Amino acid sequence: MTAGRSHSDVDPVPPAATSAFLGDPDGHVSYENAIEQACDLLFESFATVEGPYAGTDHETLRERLSDLTVVPADGDSLESVLETVADEILVDSVRVHDPDCVAHLHCPPTIPALAAELLLSATNQSMDSFDQAPAASVLEERIVDACCELFGYPPGADGVFTSGGTESNHLGLLLARDWYCETRFDCEVQTAGLPSGADLRLLCSEDAHFTAEQAAHHLGLGEDAVVTVATDDDRRIDLDALDDALERIAADGHHPFAIVATAGTTDFGSIDPLAPLADRASAYDCWLHVDAAYGGACAISDRLRPKLAGIDRADSIAVDFHKLFYQPLGCGAFLLRDGDRYRLLERNVAYLNPERDDDVGVPNLVSKSLRTSRRFDALKPYVTFNALGRSGLAECVEYVCDLADAVAEEIRAAPALELCCEPELSTVVFRYRPDRGTDSIDSNDHDDVGRINRAIRDELLTDGEVLLARTDVDGVSALKFTLLNPRTTVSHLRAALEAVVDRGETLEHELIDSV
Numbered sequence: 001m002t003a004g005r006s007h008s009d010v011d012p013v014p015p016a017a018t019s020a021f022l023g024d025p026d027g028h029v030s031y032e033n034a035i036e037q038a039c040d041l042l043f044e045s046f047a048t049v050e051g052p053y054a055g056t057d058h059e060t061l062r063e064r065l066s067d068l069t070v071v072p073a074d075g076d077s078l079e080s081v082l083e084t085v086a087d088e089i090l091v092d093s094v095r096v097h098d099p100d101c102v103a104h105l106h107c108p109p110t111i112p113a114l115a116a117e118l119l120l121s122a123t124n125q126s127m128d129s130f131d132q133a134p135a136a137s138v139l140e141e142r143i144v145d146a147c148c149e150l151f152g153y154p155p156g157a158d159g160v161f162t163s164g165g166t167e168s169n170h171l172g173l174l175l176a177r178d179w180y181c182e183t184r185f186d187c188e189v190q191t192a193g194l195p196s197g198a199d200l201r202l203l204c205s206e207d208a209h210f211t212a213e214q215a216a217h218h219l220g221l222g223e224d225a226v227v228t229v230a231t232d233d234d235r236r237i238d239l240d241a242l243d244d245a246l247e248r249i250a251a252d253g254h255h256p257f258a259i260v261a262t263a264g265t266t267d268f269g270s271i272d273p274l275a276p277l278a279d280r281a282s283a284y285d286c287w288l289h290v291d292a293a294y295g296g297a298c299a300i301s302d303r304l305r306p307k308l309a310g311i312d313r314a315d316s317i318a319v320d321f322h323k324l325f326y327q328p329l330g331c332g333a334f335l336l337r338d339g340d341r342y343r344l345l346e347r348n349v350a351y352l353n354p355e356r357d358d359d360v361g362v363p364n365l366v367s368k369s370l371r372t373s374r375r376f377d378a379l380k381p382y383v384t385f386n387a388l389g390r391s392g393l394a395e396c397v398e399y400v401c402d403l404a405d406a407v408a409e410e411i412r413a414a415p416a417l418e419l420c421c422e423p424e425l426s427t428v429v430f431r432y433r434p435d436r437g438t439d440s441i442d443s444n445d446h447d448d449v450g451r452i453n454r455a456i457r458d459e460l461l462t463d464g465e466v467l468l469a470r471t472d473v474d475g476v477s478a479l480k481f482t483l484l485n486p487r488t489t490v491s492h493l494r495a496a497l498e499a500v501v502d503r504g505e506t507l508e509h510e511l512i513d514s515v
């Protein structure tokens with residue numbers, strides 16, 4: 001007998017909480033009621049709160065939420081629990097649907113995707129084995145194939161859904177490392193670990209996402225293995241600087257195993273010249289990984305697709321659906337040009353995907369992923385693509401890019417503002433420019449410029465008026481619109497710019513008075 005369990009002749013009685021599960025008509029009624037109440041609370045919160053954020057600061061939230069009981073001994077009605085969620089959490093949530101929520105690569109999700117979310121969470125398919133997700137596994141394969149085609153990949157390409165760019169970049173660089181070690185050093189990293197003294201180097205631009213460095217760390221190469229290359233005025237990797245870096249690496253006897261190109265940098269939306277980078281990768285026999293987490297959405301639009309010219313030559317691609325494809329988090333994909341290279345990650349586990357299943361072609365997604373249990377997130381873009389059509393989605397992507405051009409024009413025309421970079425996608429980086437007529441503020445004094453711009457962003461956040469992002473451009477703080485919401489219009493952005501200038505002028509005068 002198991003320790004701690006007393007013997008009994010009576011069969012265990014199911015717990016009262018069975019009513020909290022789907023599966024019989026009572027459960028279905030509870031589910032319907034719960035969803036209906038959740039919808040009501042959502043709409044109520046949309047109706048009662050104005051602007052993208054209530055402005056509550058973190059200290060107030062910590063203080064307030066410290067009173068919440070997290071694991072009570074006994075439960076309460078779901079109705080009352082959801083009320084609490086609405087009162088305590090929804091009120092102080094960022095409203096990604098608000099046209100003035102223009103800070104991050106953080107999109108309003110489409111309604112078709114939210115319907116899919118309901119189905120995929122309620123059915124809870126797990127993608128780590130066919131017998132936990134039969135139709136879901138096959139549909140994910142179909143969607144991955146369609147995405148490969150969208151990026152111009154040849155037959156034989158493969159891929160998998162991921163939690164987003166971080167995971168996709170990690171997977172790309174993991175395969176790049178292992179492939180390089182196999183072809184150059186005849187070393188199977190999966191079993192033997194890294195070859196000693198290999199001195200692997202990875203190249204990316206200084207505006208590449210931080211996850212390139214993070215992956216180098218996680219992959220046992222160290223962040224010093226990342227060679228960051230300067231960018232040009234448009235924030236694209238400078239090819240001369242790249243060539244110099246490649247030559248230097250070779251001269252030092254190091255090995256450039258991968259080039260990471262960015263199609264849509266997080267800060268500027270800039271797109272590295274992909275075809276010339278593919279040329280470099282073939283010349284040095286290294287892997288080209290394109291981080292298209294943001295800009296990958298151009299593939300859906302006939303008008304914008306030329307921006308990605310050359311992406312079909314990449315060994316692997318990271319694309320995020322939870323950015324410019326309007327899917328709820330997390331939803332991304334990793335695409336691999338030559339699907340055979342997945343052999344580098346091959347793993348068969350008796351309880352999930354025994355080899356005999358591979359022999360008869362049973363879908364095997366667990367070997368393609370960094371994760372084991374995994375949501376059926378692929379359903380979300382499937383439902384969105386089909387509900388909106390390629391054209392419907394393309395219109396959204398094209399619109400926000402047009403919006404960026406229009407607001408850049410406004411910024412150029414405003415004497416109090418400075419445009420930091422020409423927009424390529426839907427991101428606009430700019431600054432309030434102090435000093436128009438006083439001696440005490442030096443518009444070339446980076447400290448003052450940075451301080452004022454940071455304060456503008458902070459005040460607009462606290463007032464919940466506009467949710468702007470911040471970043472540094474050449475070491476000086478700047479402001480940023482990341483435009484994803486197709487409901488945002490030029491007049492919203494014009495008002496946001498006016499708010500920026502108003503704040504800027506007030507802050508500037510305060511600063512002058514304090515000098």
Ligand SMILES: *Cc1c(COP(=O)(O)O)cnc(C)c1O
Binds near residue numbers: 265291293320
């Ligand atoms: C957002 C982003 C990432 C990180 O992706 P997650 O989906 O947040 O993991 C990586 N690269 C770029 C260019 C990004 O914009």
